[in-house]
Structure formats: structure tokens, C-alpha cells
Amino acid sequence: MRFTKMQGIGNDYVYVNCFEETVADPAAVAVTVSDRHFGVGSDGLILICPSETADFRMRMFNADGSEGSMCGNGIRCLGKYVRDRGLTEKDEITVETLSGIKTLQLLRDGGVTAAVRVDMGAPGLSCSQVPVLHSGERFVDLPLTAGEHTLRFTCVSMGNPHAVTFVEDTAAVALEKIGPLFENHPVFPRRANIEFIQRIDDHTIRMRVWERGSGETLACGTGACASVVASALCGVCSREATVKLLGGDLDIRWSEEDDHVYMTGPAAFVFDGEIAL
Numbered sequence: 001m002r003f004t005k006m007q008g009i010g011n012d013y014v015y016v017n018c019f020e021e022t023v024a025d026p027a028a029v030a031v032t033v034s035d036r037h038f039g040v041g042s043d044g045l046i047l048i049c050p051s052e053t054a055d056f057r058m059r060m061f062n063a064d065g066s067e068g069s070m071c072g073n074g075i076r077c078l079g080k081y082v083r084d085r086g087l088t089e090k091d092e093i094t095v096e097t098l099s100g101i102k103t104l105q106l107l108r109d110g111g112v113t114a115a116v117r118v119d120m121g122a123p124g125l126s127c128s129q130v131p132v133l134h135s136g137e138r139f140v141d142l143p144l145t146a147g148e149h150t151l152r153f154t155c156v157s158m159g160n161p162h163a164v165t166f167v168e169d170t171a172a173v174a175l176e177k178i179g180p181l182f183e184n185h186p187v188f189p190r191r192a193n194i195e196f197i198q199r200i201d202d203h204t205i206r207m208r209v210w211e212r213g214s215g216e217t218l219a220c221g222t223g224a225c226a227s228v229v230a231s232a233l234c235g236v237c238s239r240e241a242t243v244k245l246l247g248g249d250l251d252i253r254w255s256e257e258d259d260h261v262y263m264t265g266p267a268a269f270v271f272d273g274e275i276a277l
Contacts, residue, residue, distance in 0.1 A: 072221015
């Protein structure tokens with residue numbers, strides 16, 4: 001199988017061009033290629049497929065083989081791939097995902113795609129949209145206990161479930177211990193991505209993320225979007241902020257005009273390769 005390794009601020013995926021390749025069991029392939037010792041090494045697998053409703057279709061599989069609805073860093077890299085590899089000549093494309101059709105603006109510099117702006121759509125704030133099992137309409141700044149840890153969370157869907165909590169220092173969080181406890185908390189029927197947010201100023205936050213199905217990653221685009229939404233709801237930062245992740249920065253804007261969240265960030269090729277499956 002031919003593939004391309006790409007990364008968006010350190011959130012790395014193996015990409016397969018399904019206009020040319022066939023992947024019979026993508027869940028199993030995702031587990032194989034994601035292994036950083038015996039595989040290619042990645043946070044998951046992304047398939048670039050034909051679509052009947054958009055310019056392209058994205059299928060995204062986490063490192064554990066579970067299929068995700070949306071991936072912000074992953075979709076930016078898909079945009080770079082299809083433009084720079086000649087699958088499209090357009091600078092604005094649509095991509096079909098399990099969380100709906102997303103519109104991408106491909107920002108070019110010197111003949112290559114240097115960054116991508118993604119219209120991520122409106123955030124889902126109701127408990128049924130996230131989903132989170134709670135009697136109220138929204139889960140905003142409410143306590144949740146897992147093991148010996150009680151934290152206050154705000155839950156947001158960006159096509160996938162996120163639970164955002166605020167801390168004094170993200171570097172001090174024992175993420176490998178706390179992350180799995182809340183990811184698999186029974187209030188999250190589809191599990192959840194867990195974001196730990198530190199306020200820097202009104203337009204800047206710092207984030208660490210425990211991703212559902214992948215563990216800690218250097219970045220999570222949908223998580224950055226959810227975190228700005230949650231921060232704005234809780235008065236932590238404004239609706240337009242830079243999110244500083246371990247792998248780099250993303251610029252997020254939650255528009256008051258259309259309620260959509262817009263994410264802008266880089267995308268980069270790493271290498272091409274082949275792997276026997």
C-alpha cells in the first residue's frame with residue numbers, strides 16, 4: 001500500500017489516496033500503521049476518497065482502529081495533499097466527513113499550500129449533541145468525578161465529543177493518569193476527547209489534549225475549536241484566540257455572525273512510502 005505521512009502542528013497521520021489505492025479493512029490498517037515501533041508511526045489513518053456530495057470525502061481512523069467523525073488537523077493536511085498533488089486546481093474545496101461537509105480555503109505561498117482555513121461549522125452545545133448523559137440542556141462548568149479526581153468540565157461537540165476543563169498549569173497535569181479516566185467516563189456514551197486549558201490572556205490559551213482512541217497527541221484541531229468555544233462560554237477568553245498546543249499554534253474564531261467556528265493552521269508533508277500489509 002502506498003501512503004503519505006503528513007502532520008499538522010505535530011498531529012500526524014498516514015494518508016492513503018483511495019482514488020488509486022483500495023483499503024479493505026481500514027480499522028485494522030490504522031492499528032498497524034499507527035504503531036510507532038512496528039508500523040509507520042502516526043496518530044491514525046486518513047483515507048482520501050471520492051464523494052458524491054463534495055469535492056472529496058475523508059475517512060479518519062484513530063490509532064486504536066475506531067473511526068472518528070472529524071479531525072481538524074487531519075482535514076487541513078488533506079486539503080494540502082489534494083491541491084499540491086494535483087487532485088484539484090481549486091483554492092476552495094468541500095470535504096465530506098461523518099460530521100457533515102466542511103469548506104476549506106487553501107492558502108497558497110510560492111506555489112504550495114502553506115496553511116488551510118477550515119469552516120468547522122457550528123458547535124454542538126446541547127447534551128444530546130455532544131453526547132453527554134446529563135439531565136440539563138447543556139453541560140457547562142459542571143463537576144465530574146473519575147477515581148479520586150473531581151474537575152469541572154464544559155462539553156462541546158465539534159462533530160466529535162469534547163470535554164474541556166481549566167487548570168492553572170497544563171504542564172503539571174498527569175495526563176496519562178487522568179486522561180483515560182475521563183475519556184471513558186460513563187457519562188460519555190461515545191467516550192470523549194479531554195482538553196486541559198490554561199489561560200494566558202484574553203486572546204491566548206494553552207492546551208494539552210487526551211484524544212479519544214489515541215492518547216496524548218501534540219495537537220487536536222477539533223479540540224482547539226471546542227476549547228475556544230468552552231473558554232468563551234465560561235468567560236476565560238474571547239471568541240477569537242490563538243491556541244498554543246505542544247506541536248504549535250492554531251488560530252480559532254467563533255463567529256457571532258453565523259455561529260460557525262473557523263480554524264486556521266499549517267499543514268506539512270513528511271514523506272511518501274510503501275508498506276506491506
